[in-house]
Amino acid sequence: MAEMHATAADGSRVPLPRQAVQSLGARLRGELLLPDSAGYEEARRVWNGMIDRQPALVARCVETGDVLHAVEFARSHGLLVAVRGGGHGVAGHGTCDGGLVIDLSPMRDVAVDPAAATVRVGGGARLLDLDAATQAHAVAVPAGVVSDTGIAGLTLGGGLGWLRNKHGLTCDNLLSAEVVTAQGEVLTASGDSHPDLYWGLQGGGGNFGIVTEFTFRAHPVGPEVWFTAAFHDGRHMKEILRFFREYTATAPDEVSTLAACGRFPPGAEAFPEEVQGLPYVLLIGMAAAPPEEGERLMRPLQEFRRPLVDMSGPQRYVQAQQFFDEDYPQGLRYYWKSLNLRDLSDEAIDRIVEHALRQPSPLSTTDIWHIGGAVRRRDEAESAFAGRRAAFLLNCEANWEDPADDGANIAWARRFLADMQEYSDGSRYLNFPGLYEEGNDTMRTTFGERYRRLAALKATYDPTNLFRLNQNIPPAAEAERHGGSVTR
Numbered sequence: 001m002a003e004m005h006a007t008a009a010d011g012s013r014v015p016l017p018r019q020a021v022q023s024l025g026a027r028l029r030g031e032l033l034l035p036d037s038a039g040y041e042e043a044r045r046v047w048n049g050m051i052d053r054q055p056a057l058v059a060r061c062v063e064t065g066d067v068l069h070a071v072e073f074a075r076s077h078g079l080l081v082a083v084r085g086g087g088h089g090v091a092g093h094g095t096c097d098g099g100l101v102i103d104l105s106p107m108r109d110v111a112v113d114p115a116a117a118t119v120r121v122g123g124g125a126r127l128l129d130l131d132a133a134t135q136a137h138a139v140a141v142p143a144g145v146v147s148d149t150g151i152a153g154l155t156l157g158g159g160l161g162w163l164r165n166k167h168g169l170t171c172d173n174l175l176s177a178e179v180v181t182a183q184g185e186v187l188t189a190s191g192d193s194h195p196d197l198y199w200g201l202q203g204g205g206g207n208f209g210i211v212t213e214f215t216f217r218a219h220p221v222g223p224e225v226w227f228t229a230a231f232h233d234g235r236h237m238k239e240i241l242r243f244f245r246e247y248t249a250t251a252p253d254e255v256s257t258l259a260a261c262g263r264f265p266p267g268a269e270a271f272p273e274e275v276q277g278l279p280y281v282l283l284i285g286m287a288a289a290p291p292e293e294g295e296r297l298m299r300p301l302q303e304f305r306r307p308l309v310d311m312s313g314p315q316r317y318v319q320a321q322q323f324f325d326e327d328y329p330q331g332l333r334y335y336w337k338s339l340n341l342r343d344l345s346d347e348a349i350d351r352i353v354e355h356a357l358r359q360p361s362p363l364s365t366t367d368i369w370h371i372g373g374a375v376r377r378r379d380e381a382e383s384a385f386a387g388r389r390a391a392f393l394l395n396c397e398a399n400w401e402d403p404a405d406d407g408a409n410i411a412w413a414r415r416f417l418a419d420m421q422e423y424s425d426g427s428r429y430l431n432f433p434g435l436y437e438e439g440n441d442t443m444r445t446t447f448g449e450r451y452r453r454l455a456a457l458k459a460t461y462d463p464t465n466l467f468r469l470n471q472n473i474p475p476a477a478e479a480e481r482h483g484g485s486v487t488r
């Protein structure tokens with residue numbers, strides 16, 4: 001029987017006996033896909049069209065047992081491993097060249113316990129799965145703003161959405177997680193069980209194990225909410241961003257907003273012909289309140305000047321959660337990179353506007369997320385997430401179609417952020433990491449003093465760095481660990 005080859009964790013090529021591969025396939029309840037399997041072509045791809053990789057194997061897991069078998073196989077053969085939840089990781093870590101993809105995307109079950117106001121969510125669920133199940137009981141878990149995004153990556157990196165200022169980040173609502181570790185154990189991480197692991201899962205990324213199930217706290221929301229989407233005339237960008245700064249300074253926790261600077265795409269049916277090609281500033285957000293109260297709280301965003309296009313109104317929560325969906329199709333080319341801003345001074349606004357207006361692609365936007373309320377109030381020490389002290393998160397979203405434009409679009413975002421460094425402590429939001437090309441430097445800058453604790457945690461739960469294709473924190477060397485506070 002012919003031997004296969006695969007990529008090892010250290011990048012070398014290693015033999016993979018076919019018999020072992022067949023035996024893994026027989027043990028899985030889900031499918032094991034090889035390059036010649038039907039469905040492989042789709043399974044190797046992720047959302048970002050920039051990423052074009054060919055794994056040796058894709059294990060489509062349908063239950064925790066499948067994840068265990070896949071981890072065991074990867075460890076015993078020393079393979080390079082990619083872990084996939086919703087496949088929307090911007091840097092494309094959900095696939096790899098030559099290694100094993102542990103793909104949880106079939107694990108999309110969501111179970112709501114309305115009496116306890118808790119929700120159990122499979123490790124491969126998307127936001128739309130979560131929203132549909134929770135809204136059947138008029139509750140919601142804070143998530144992101146595009147419904148196809150995976151809950152797993154979103155939660156492990158933080159999770160910014162339309163409920164954040166009232167109810168916190170997605171990770172702030174995590175009550176417990178079932179985790180398959182690199183050593184092949186199944187642990188429950190919560191406030192009472194492996195509390196250090198629980199701390200690390202709240203913003204430390206996919207470093208510490210594979211989460212097969214999340215349990216979240218849910219809050220009464222909807223079914224109708226007030227949703228503001230006011231496209232203002234971008235020829236007055238500076239004035240609009242200054243207004244946005246003033247508005248967010250006093251807005252109540254119920255309101256979570258962002259300002260997106262872009263250009264009305266030529267030929268788009270959703271917009272009148274006379275605005276196509278013009279720059280806009282979209283002031284957009286949701287009020288976690290009854291719709292009438294939400295309208296009152298958010299009215300200034302529509303009224304301080306007349307919007308060119310106004311799509312604001314009461315909406316079903318699930319509909320508002322899908323407002324942006326069509327703008328982010330799978331397979332387009334994306335480079336999203338962020339920087340936490342200390343504040344939004346007039347000088348910072350001037351610089352943002354200068355770069356925003358130079359975006360090479362009409363599909364790109366410059367997003368400024370207001371970080372306030374419950375996100376800022378949570379004690380920084382309680383979770384690994386970095387970025388609670390930021391007033392705003394700046395995200396350069398380069399979105400384009402033609403591979404020939406890769407250079408110009410990536411250069412735009414990089415130059416933009418380099419020029420904004422002086423308004424920041426240099427930390428980034430790890431769910432908007434570009435292609436993670438700065439590697440571990442980003443992690444050290446972002447986590448600051450907490451980096452050591454994360455590296456010690458990594459050494460405890462993944463000492464060989466099996467889970468390395470992520471925003472990676474290599475395990476601390478033995479000597480460094482004495483400073484960490486890891487307990488099991």
Ligand SMILES: Cc1cc2nc3c(=O)[nH]c(=O)nc-3n(C[C@H](O)[C@H](O)[C@H](O)COP(=O)(O)OP(=O)(O)OC[C@H]3O[C@@H](n4cnc5c(N)ncnc54)[C@H](O)[C@@H]3O)c2cc1C
Nearest residue numbers: 085086087088089093094144145150152153160206211470
């Ligand atoms: C269209 C779009 C919209 C977005 N909107 C928002 C938003 O509104 N707010 C926001 O905060 N972020 C947003 N993001 C960023 C998003 O949070 C990250 O891209 C996130 O990583 C996506 O998670 P995923 O599970 O889909 O990705 P994947 O590519 O499947 O996973 C990303 C990484 O997470 C880890 N991982 C995935 N699943 C597991 C698991 N089960 N156990 C352990 N580790 C795992 C792995 O390290 C993996 O490499 C958006 C991204 C996209 C593409």
